[in-house]
Amino acid sequence: MTDFDCSIPTKVFFGKNKIEKIPKEIKKYSSRILFVYGQGSIKRNGIYQKIVNLLTDSGIEYKELSGIKPNPRIVSVRQGVALCRVHSLDFILAVGGGSVIDCAKAVAAGVYYENDPWDFFTKKGDIYKALPIGTVLTLSATGSEMNGFAVISNEQTKEKLPAGSDILRPLFSVLDPTYTFSVSKEQTAAGVVDIYSHILEQYFSKEDDTYLQDRLSEGLMKTCIHYAPIVINEPDNYQARAQLMWASSLALNGILSYGKTGDWSTHYIEHSISAVTDLTHGIGLALLIPYWLEYVMDDKRLVKYVNYAENVFNIKEGSADKKARAAIDKTREFFSSLSMPSRLREVGVNENDLGAMADKTTRFGPVGAFLELDTNDVYQILKSAY
Amino acid sequence: MTDFDCSIPTKVFFGKNKIEKIPKEIKKYSSRILFVYGQGSIKRNGIYQKIVNLLTDSGIEYKELSGIKPNPRIVSVRQGVALCRVHSLDFILAVGGGSVIDCAKAVAAGVYYENDPWDFFTKKGDIYKALPIGTVLTLSATGSEMNGFAVISNEQTKEKLPAGSDILRPLFSVLDPTYTFSVSKEQTAAGVVDIYSHILEQYFSKEDDTYLQDRLSEGLMKTCIHYAPIVINEPDNYQARAQLMWASSLALNGILSYGKTGDWSTHYIEHSISAVTDLTHGIGLALLIPYWLEYVMDDKRLVKYVNYAENVFNIKEGSADKKARAAIDKTREFFSSLSMPSRLREVGVNENDLGAMADKTTRFGPVGAFLELDTNDVYQILKSAY
Numbered sequence: 001m002t003d004f005d006c007s008i009p010t011k012v013f014f015g016k017n018k019i020e021k022i023p024k025e026i027k028k029y030s031s032r033i034l035f036v037y038g039q040g041s042i043k044r045n046g047i048y049q050k051i052v053n054l055l056t057d058s059g060i061e062y063k064e065l066s067g068i069k070p071n072p073r074i075v076s077v078r079q080g081v082a083l084c085r086v087h088s089l090d091f092i093l094a095v096g097g098g099s100v101i102d103c104a105k106a107v108a109a110g111v112y113y114e115n116d117p118w119d120f121f122t123k124k125g126d127i128y129k130a131l132p133i134g135t136v137l138t139l140s141a142t143g144s145e146m147n148g149f150a151v152i153s154n155e156q157t158k159e160k161l162p163a164g165s166d167i168l169r170p171l172f173s174v175l176d177p178t179y180t181f182s183v184s185k186e187q188t189a190a191g192v193v194d195i196y197s198h199i200l201e202q203y204f205s206k207e208d209d210t211y212l213q214d215r216l217s218e219g220l221m222k223t224c225i226h227y228a229p230i231v232i233n234e235p236d237n238y239q240a241r242a243q244l245m246w247a248s249s250l251a252l253n254g255i256l257s258y259g260k261t262g263d264w265s266t267h268y269i270e271h272s273i274s275a276v277t278d279l280t281h282g283i284g285l286a287l288l289i290p291y292w293l294e295y296v297m298d299d300k301r302l303v304k305y306v307n308y309a310e311n312v313f314n315i316k317e318g319s320a321d322k323k324a325r326a327a328i329d330k331t332r333e334f335f336s337s338l339s340m341p342s343r344l345r346e347v348g349v350n351e352n353d354l355g356a357m358a359d360k361t362t363r364f365g366p367v368g369a370f371l372e373l374d375t376n377d378v379y380q381i382l383k384s385a386y
Numbered sequence: 387m388t389d390f391d392c393s394i395p396t397k398v399f400f401g402k403n404k405i406e407k408i409p410k411e412i413k414k415y416s417s418r419i420l421f422v423y424g425q426g427s428i429k430r431n432g433i434y435q436k437i438v439n440l441l442t443d444s445g446i447e448y449k450e451l452s453g454i455k456p457n458p459r460i461v462s463v464r465q466g467v468a469l470c471r472v473h474s475l476d477f478i479l480a481v482g483g484g485s486v487i488d489c490a491k492a493v494a495a496g497v498y499y500e501n502d503p504w505d506f507f508t509k510k511g512d513i514y515k516a517l518p519i520g521t522v523l524t525l526s527a528t529g530s531e532m533n534g535f536a537v538i539s540n541e542q543t544k545e546k547l548p549a550g551s552d553i554l555r556p557l558f559s560v561l562d563p564t565y566t567f568s569v570s571k572e573q574t575a576a577g578v579v580d581i582y583s584h585i586l587e588q589y590f591s592k593e594d595d596t597y598l599q600d601r602l603s604e605g606l607m608k609t610c611i612h613y614a615p616i617v618i619n620e621p622d623n624y625q626a627r628a629q630l631m632w633a634s635s636l637a638l639n640g641i642l643s644y645g646k647t648g649d650w651s652t653h654y655i656e657h658s659i660s661a662v663t664d665l666t667h668g669i670g671l672a673l674l675i676p677y678w679l680e681y682v683m684d685d686k687r688l689v690k691y692v693n694y695a696e697n698v699f700n701i702k703e704g705s706a707d708k709k710a711r712a713a714i715d716k717t718r719e720f721f722s723s724l725s726m727p728s729r730l731r732e733v734g735v736n737e738n739d740l741g742a743m744a745d746k747t748t749r750f751g752p753v754g755a756f757l758e759l760d761t762n763d764v765y766q767i768l769k770s771a772y
Binding site: 019223 | 387388389390391392393394395396397399400402404594595597598600602604605606608609612613625626628629630633636641644645690
């Protein structure tokens with residue numbers, strides 16, 4: 001277990017109609033806000049109008065930044081920064097999934113930065129101050145609603161890169177499970193994979209004596225496995241949606257990683273793929289994780305696989321090696337039960353691009369902590385997944 | 387799963403020498419503080435001098451409130467309130483275990499309350515504002531370092547009562563596992579029972595669909611069981627001390643209870659005992675928990691016991707009833723492996739006092755949520771534990 005500084009200040013308002021708490025929370029900080037949302041689903045399901053009414057009734061003025069796409073683009077961030085500056089907006093309300101929230105975070109930091117906010121992602125500039133943010137979550141997946149990370153894509157450079165700071169943690173997030181009832185089966189499934197991948201990336205760590213953190217992670221992975229088929233088959237099942245929504249926040253708010261070092265290489269590799277193909281993040285992760293698990297497995301790391309096998313999948317028979325392989329198979333089966341593809345060739349990736357993707361993944365150096373991967377390692381994983 | 391509002395703002399500085407962060411954190415709020423500690427162990431192990439040096443070097447003035455006892459007394463709280471008022475102190479630094487921190491919390495709220503702070507505990511007065519608090523933890527047990535609860539005893543009325551508010555959550559807590567190396571075997575064991583009891587009180591809840599919360603609780607219970615023998619036999623084992631220290635905070639910072647209703651009847655019963663006998667809290671809990679588990683078990687509640695048996699103790703054979711009873715036996719064994727007594731008669735409780743204890747436990751009405759207990763129920767549990 002390593003040293004750490006823990007700070008999880010985001011207030012969560014969890015439950016039906018908790019959206020009504022928004023005006024009071026916002027007014028602690030502002031009466032002129034940027035209202036960020038995606039491609040219009042919140043207009044169809046009524047959330048947009050509800051928020052507009054709440055803001056108007058409370059005398060909160062707002063400007064809109066809409067049309068944020070999955071894999072949110074740096075051009076939207078630049079637009080948001082300009083809107084905040086021109087209209088003197090000093091609070092950001094993000095309503096949507098992780099893409100919308102990530103975009104809002106980049107805007108929040110960009111407003112205080114004199115150069116292009118893309119610098120945060122290429123490590124040319126530091127996030128040192130940010131506007132306060134509140135969120136209303138409509139998709140259980142990224143955990144962005146309770147953490148300080150943002151991932152932004154640049155269409156020009158074909159890059160998708162992360163940045164983060166504790167000052168980007170939202171001040172509050174409204175988690176109303178009914179807002180996820182209308183999420184499609186496909187997006188729901190990809191969201192579950194995203195949650196699961198966050199847990200797994202933190203679970204497979206190199207430190208000893210992370211018993212507590214590992215047991216918590218196993219509990220959350222089992223939660224994903226338990227509720228995934230329920231939300232797929234019964235999209236209006238409040239309790240199942242609620243359990244997965246809270247799982248998405250807990251999976252990446254720090255609770256699982258304080259005291260250890262996450263791996264995250266699968267995420268870096270996936271970013272290099274979806275920067276080119278605009279693939280849904282969860283689908284890319286489902287594709288890669290089993291191949292990554294196979295590639296990094298060796299005698300030294302086997303004990304983690306055995307824990308994973310025994311405690312998540314209840315695999316108790318056979319040698320350590322057999323248990324580990326059975327657990328990888330079970331992981332594959334779980335993703336495949338969520339209708340995830342299992343080969344990169346199925347999702348429009350060109351085999352000739354794999355080398356460039358490996359180069360891009362390791363542009364800032366090796367990735368991963370459970371096992372450090374260089375460009376060739378990444379290429380091998382991509383090739384096996386092709 | 388129920389609705390909830392989550393707020394866990396306490397910053398945690400975890401690791402060796404993290405105490406050095408204190409002056410910078412305090413100076414965000416104050417330069418005149420109340421320094422609260424216990425009966426002198428921090429003078430013997432050097433923490434006191436280290437803090438005095440840190441405060442002095444940073445120009446932070448302090449007044450001391452010392453001698454806080456286990457089962458902290460309302461008289462100490464009143465003393466602290468007076469010190470803050472007379473010397474215009476506006477920040478409280480609590481250095482010790484849960485008793486010292488609880489006392490600091492009551493002082494923090496008492497300063498802003500015009501009447502006697504005992505009112506908070508008898509529900510005659512509300513906590514509405516409090517001085518900011520920082521803590522340095524020296525005993526892994528109560529979780530007070532990351533939550534808003536305080537339990538205070540009144541020697542005159544022979545009462546021990548809880549009060550709480552989110553505004554009493556410490557702003558920061560320093561968790562340096564090396565500070566617990568010198569805790570005696572007995573106090574270490576009682577601390578582990580305290581942690582375990584907090585998890586168990588939240589685990590046994592009546593709501594359905596708390597899969598996520600239950601799996602997290604099981605993970606933390608297993609952590610206690612795994613590391614308890616190690617810290618007893620190797621008091622200087624940093625990793626084991628670290629795991630239990632973090633477990634104590636996570637057990638009661640809200641993560642296990644958001645979305646469900648804790649039971650807490652065993653705590654209420656124990657408070658009625660230790661108000662009279664000054665018994666160590668963890669010992670009282672170890673005594674009561676198995677009898678409570680036996681008393682409230684019935685067909686309706688059996689499924690929770692089966693989960694407990696299977697997931698915490700790996701009991702997979704036999705009927706539901708058999709598994710449940712085996713899990714209660716295992717709980718008893720665990721406490722007994724920590725040298726906990728198993729009968730109230732062994733710890734100086736007078737059989738004639740049981741009725742009065744039951745009355746006091748239910749003075750504000752029935753206790754418990756997994757199963758509501760009236761005065762007679764409590765009396766039956768006390769009698770079976772005698």
